[in-house]
Amino acid sequence: WSISFYFYWVLSSENNGFGSSATRVTTWAYDNEAIMPYEDGVNLQRGKEKYLVLQPDSDANNVDAARQKLIPVVANNDGFNDPGRVRHLADLKFRDEGYRLHGFNALVSRNLDYHRHIPDTRHELCRDLTYPADLPSASVVICFYNEQFDTLIRSLHSLIDRTPDHLLYEIILIDDYSDLRDLHESVRSYVESASLLKVKLYRTARREGLIRARLFGAARATGAVVVFLDSHIEANQGWLEPLLERIKEDTTRVVTPIIDVINADTFNYSSSPLVRGGFNWGLHFKWINVPAASLAKKEDFIKPIVSPAMAGGLFAISKKYFSQIGEYDPGMNIWGGENIDISFRIWLCGGSIEIIPCSRVGHVFRKHRPYGSPDGEDTMLRNSLRVANVWMDDYKEKLYKSRPEAVNIQFGDISDRLKLKKNLNCKPFSWYLEHVYPELLSPNNGDGFLGETGKNKNSQKNRFIGAYQIRLSGTSLCVSSEKDAKTKNSKLILRTCLRVKNQRWYETAKSELKLDQYLCMDVQKDDPILGKCHEMGGTQEWKHKSGSNMAVYNVASGTCLSAVEIAPNSRITLSICNSNNRSQWDFVPIKM
Numbered sequence: 001w002s003i004s005f006y007f008y009w010v011l012s013s014e015n016n017g018f019g020s021s022a023t024r025v026t027t028w029a030y031d032n033e034a035i036m037p038y039e040d041g042v043n044l045q046r047g048k049e050k051y052l053v054l055q056p057d058s059d060a061n062n063v064d065a066a067r068q069k070l071i072p073v074v075a076n077n078d079g080f081n082d083p084g085r086v087r088h089l090a091d092l093k094f095r096d097e098g099y100r101l102h103g104f105n106a107l108v109s110r111n112l113d114y115h116r117h118i119p120d121t122r123h124e125l126c127r128d129l130t131y132p133a134d135l136p137s138a139s140v141v142i143c144f145y146n147e148q149f150d151t152l153i154r155s156l157h158s159l160i161d162r163t164p165d166h167l168l169y170e171i172i173l174i175d176d177y178s179d180l181r182d183l184h185e186s187v188r189s190y191v192e193s194a195s196l197l198k199v200k201l202y203r204t205a206r207r208e209g210l211i212r213a214r215l216f217g218a219a220r221a222t223g224a225v226v227v228f229l230d231s232h233i234e235a236n237q238g239w240l241e242p243l244l245e246r247i248k249e250d251t252t253r254v255v256t257p258i259i260d261v262i263n264a265d266t267f268n269y270s271s272s273p274l275v276r277g278g279f280n281w282g283l284h285f286k287w288i289n290v291p292a293a294s295l296a297k298k299e300d301f302i303k304p305i306v307s308p309a310m311a312g313g314l315f316a317i318s319k320k321y322f323s324q325i326g327e328y329d330p331g332m333n334i335w336g337g338e339n340i341d342i343s344f345r346i347w348l349c350g351g352s353i354e355i356i357p358c359s360r361v362g363h364v365f366r367k368h369r370p371y372g373s374p375d376g377e378d379t380m381l382r383n384s385l386r387v388a389n390v391w392m393d394d395y396k397e398k399l400y401k402s403r404p405e406a407v408n409i410q411f412g413d414i415s416d417r418l419k420l421k422k423n424l425n426c427k428p429f430s431w432y433l434e435h436v437y438p439e440l441l442s443p444n445n446g447d448g449f450l451g452e453t454g455k456n457k458n459s460q461k462n463r464f465i466g467a468y469q470i471r472l473s474g475t476s477l478c479v480s481s482e483k484d485a486k487t488k489n490s491k492l493i494l495r496t497c498l499r500v501k502n503q504r505w506y507e508t509a510k511s512e513l514k515l516d517q518y519l520c521m522d523v524q525k526d527d528p529i530l531g532k533c534h535e536m537g538g539t540q541e542w543k544h545k546s547g548s549n550m551a552v553y554n555v556a557s558g559t560c561l562s563a564v565e566i567a568p569n570s571r572i573t574l575s576i577c578n579s580n581n582r583s584q585w586d587f588v589p590i591k592m
């Protein structure tokens with residue numbers, strides 16, 4: 001896929017208090033790099049009209065001046081002081097460029113404290129556990145390619161803040177030849193000026209990909225245990241001790257924390273259920289259930305869970321054992337498949353993989369992977385072919401069957417890995433299928449979750465707390481779905497207020513606005529739409545005060561509901577919150 005998609009924001013002037021000279025409509029296009037006058041003939045089909053922002057005509061030829069004056073009149077005291085709040089055009093640019101470059105809301109991340117509080121998501125029994133005084137110490141290895149600066153720094157601080165000093169030997173940070181401007185130097189100077197003495201920063205001499213970048217880091221690690229982490233994580237309370245304890249008892253155990261979710265739109269930190277790691281025959285990782293029988297008692301919720309595979313990004317391993325089982329396959333490129341490879345190797349060559357419920361680390365689950373491989377290669381498939389041809393015996397045909405194009409793909413020399421397999425005296429793949437992951441051969445493949453922690457089910461939070469028409473203040477026009485109340489992806493438009501279903505918004509305690517049991521007001525590319533309710537907040541979280549002349553604020557986008565025009569059938573969009581009359585709404589209570 002390509003990362004070169006464009007945003008066009010069309011900026012048009014109107015009579016707005018910047019002076020009466022602003023009468024001629026000047027249109028501006030914005031493409032992430034520069035604001036430039038928009039000329040007829042530029043193909044706007046590629047993007048679409050995004051924002052109507054106030055702009056004085058007199059500066060039509062002065063981009064910098066225009067950029068500054070484009071700041072709209074922000075409604076003061078509207079109370080929406082969220083970290084994702086878009087206050088001016090530069091924020092909007094930062095947010096949208098962030099999504100493009102990183103796949104998450106960089107504006108939120110920039111505004112959150114590096115030492116922010118996150119909820120302790122462990123089971124209550126975890127807090128009573130004690131650990132031996134002589135746990136081995138750990139070298140944390142984090143490689144990154146073009147990571148968002150604040151997110152990377154917060155990852156480091158979370159580790160330093162929440163790891164006992166004597167257990168954190170060092171943090172080895174590998175910049176995998178990032179090409180984002182100034183990133184390396186910014187990280188270097190931050191680490192130095194904040195005196196992060198345990199952080200050792202390196203840079204590879206060329207883009208290696210995460211597999212070889214981790215090898216580069218692990219080679220420099222001197223702690224007894226190596227902990228690999230992604231560069232967009234937050235370590236939670238007591239995360240390391242339970243991992244080290246399992247390794248101290250048996251160095252062939254490779255252990256992972258529960259990977260909690262840091263929401264890509266809001267950076268909201270939430271608990272993940274107890275699950276195991278599996279995959280399908282395409283060798284794509286997936287979560288599978290924990291058998292119900294193994295979660296019968298309360299104590300079961302804090303016991304290690306054996307897992308057929310690991311997600312890949314977060315795990316601890318004895319340094320000696322890592323080298324003994326052959327580290328990673330250095331013939332793998334950029335991204336993908338290395339987690340399945342190391343999972344097979346661990347199980348087939350005498351070790352085990354466990355998920356440790358009392359260890360919690362949050363990870364930003366991005367909206368899309370914001371990078372490819374330099375030559376456009378499908379590295380996931382190529383790397384998976386190496387895995388299949390080294391470890392899967394005749395079962396490799398299952399991969400070829402699920403990816404027919406694979407027969408034509410060169411996956412390089414695997415003789416070293418075959419030698420390793422022989423030297424380590426590893427078992428055949430059929431043993432793994434029989435003893436570790438029998439579900440892979442059964443029809444449902446381990447799908448379906450039983451391991452819920454019992455939190456979200458039918459929670460009180462889903463009850464309606466009000467029902468409203470949302471009326472544009474001073475008009476008799478209401479927020480309505482363009483199609484009927486049950487049509488997914490329907491756009492929102494202004495319609496003459498009527499007591500009809502597609503104007504009847506039910507509000508929940510999670511600040512959702514629902515037209516229907518399953519459809520919530522949502523955000524899609526800066527427009528409000530009806531989306532399937534996902535209960536994750538963010539794009540479906542709408543803040544407002546009750547009463548009249550109120551802004552309606554979306555937590556993920558940091559912007560407010562705004563009519564494009566004051567007329568029936570006008571589109572409704574999201575723009576920088578302001579006090580103009582296209583952005584003020586009345587919440588008119590109606591019978592539930």
Ligand code: LR7
Binds near residue numbers: 143209232259336363
């Ligand atoms: O060329 C690269 N060089 C790098 O240094 C590409 C990536 N990287 C870095 C990157 O900055 C990040 O810190 O490597 C790390 C992992 O890359 P991500 O975050 O793009 O990967 P991911 O989280 O999308 O994917 C998961 O699968 C990968 C397969 O190769 C790795 O094993 C990731 O570590 C892994 N992440 C997790 O397991 C977190 C939980 C996700 C789930 C389920």
Ligand code: MN
Binds near residue numbers: 232
């Ligand atoms: Mn990741």
